[in-house]
Amino acid sequence: ELLRGVASHAGITVLSGAEVIAAEAGGQSHTLTVSAEAGLSHIHAARVILATGATERFLPFDGWTLPGVVGAGGLQAMSKGGLDLRGVRVVVAGSGPLLLAVAAGLRQKGARVLAVAEQAGLPGVAAFGVAAARLPGKAREALELAAGLRGIPYWTDAALVRANGDGQLQSVTLRRGRREITLACDFLAVGFGLVPETRVAALLGCPVTDAGAVNVNAWQATGVSGIYAAGEVCGIGGVDGALLEGLVAGCAASGQIERLHDSPRRAETQRRFQATLERSFALRPDRLPSPSPATIVCRCEDVRHGQLQGFTNWTAAKLQTRCGMGACQGRVCGPACQTLYGWRFGGVRAPLAPLPLSQLLAEPNTLSPP
Known part of the structure; x- marks a missing residue:
């Protein structure tokens, strides 16, 4: 319903299948260069809201380039896109609550999920569960998720050692305590949490926190005049926090602050949850893969x-x-x-993604919102 309302609104232009490949902040107007099937476009706007989300964090380990080793969210997307997983043996490993949602979703698609291996310890996972249950509606969601995971081993304090196979994934070796376990499988769905996608923000000069997220104030303003940010680009906090931040950024950017009377209280609840999430699933060096x-x-x-x-x-x-x-x-x-x-990645530069040479040779379209 929301998508239909946006697409049919006379004052909104929707660019589907589009990607920002360059961005430049200006005094009164900012410029985004966007690549889409229709070609290259320059979008000029006085106010910009960044909602670039997050990407999965992958850590190298022996065998991680074998076919059959995929991102946890990636395998979830492949299954939704039509990949037949009925009867396929899957091990889910890494860290974060995404692993549980992925395991439940894969099982629903018919996969045989052999285990979920989580590097965080049981106390941290339990603290996250308590914090999540306190959010409105989350207790019911947690019960539904638990039902979908019934019978799947969930191992905390588990380390991913290596993926084994000759030209194709054949098994995964995990460490629990001092004991190594090898599970024969067809897919390893792996991910060590999410990382805020801040590359567009970096091109625009937005300050970034030590945790690698865009720094925003109570109104989701970034510190660069006219540029706001919302969602997991501001820190990993889940869908409820992203929705709230999107509302705040939208109202602030469009001059509707009066609609946000209840937002500070709700935002504080979300910040506490986000802090618990970060503490619970903080990466532990002794439980991370050791590449050769x-x-x-x-x-x-x-x-x-x-x-x-x-x-x-x-x-x-x-x-x-x-x-x-x-x-x-x-x-x-x-x-x-x-x-x-311990290196901090820097030097982000345009273009942020490969694009066809034909788009560079053609005259770009120009979109300037009223």
């Missing part, structure tokens, strides 16, 4: 763990190995290197 020197870290440029261990920062590593300079522009290896080596 031959393990690929940057898949685009085929750069291996052993090649990167002698460097102290991104700049030096990029100059000598091209790490982070491939087609994904560091979206995969950036968060991985920050976790492995």
Whole structure:
């Protein structure tokens, strides 16, 4: 209903299948360069709301490039897109509440989910469950999720050791305590939480917190005049927090502050939940994969763990190995290197994604909202 209302509104232009590939902040007007099937467009606007969401964090381990090893959210999307998982053996591993939702969804599609391996400890997971149950409507959702997971082993304090196979994933080795367990499987759905997608914000000059999220005030303003942000680009907090932040940003950007009388109280509840989420699933070095020197870290440029261990920062590593300079522009290896080596990925530049040369050669469209 919401999508139909937006699409039919006379004052709204919808660009589907579009991606921001460049952005520039101006004094009175900001410019976004957008690539879509119709071609390249320059969008000029006095106010911009960024809702670029988050991406999955992948950490390299031995065997992670084998066919059959996929992102947890990626396998979920593939199943929704028509991939037949009936009878397929799946291991779900990594960290975060997304793993539980993915496991339940895959099982509903007919997959045999052998186990969910979570690196966080049981006390942290329990604290998150209590915090989630206190949010309106979440207790019922938790019960429905638990019903969908009944019978699937959920192992906390579990470390992903390696994926095994000859040209194709055949099994996964996990560590529980001092004991290693190897499970024969067809897919490994893996992800170590979510990372705010801040690349467009970086091009616009928006300040970013130490946690890697866009820094906003109570009205979701970023500190760059006319630019607001909402959702998981501001920190990982779930759908309810994203919806609230979207309402606040929309009202603030359009001059409807009077509609937000109840928002501060609701926002405080969401902030407490987000803080609990971060504490509960904080990555623990002793439970993270330990790649060997031959393990690929940057898949685009085929750069291996052993090649990167002698460097102290991104700049030096990029100059000598091209790490982070491939087609994904560091979206995969950036968060991985920050976790492995403590490097803060920087140097975001346009274009943010590959685009057809024909779009660069053609005269771009120009959209200037009234």
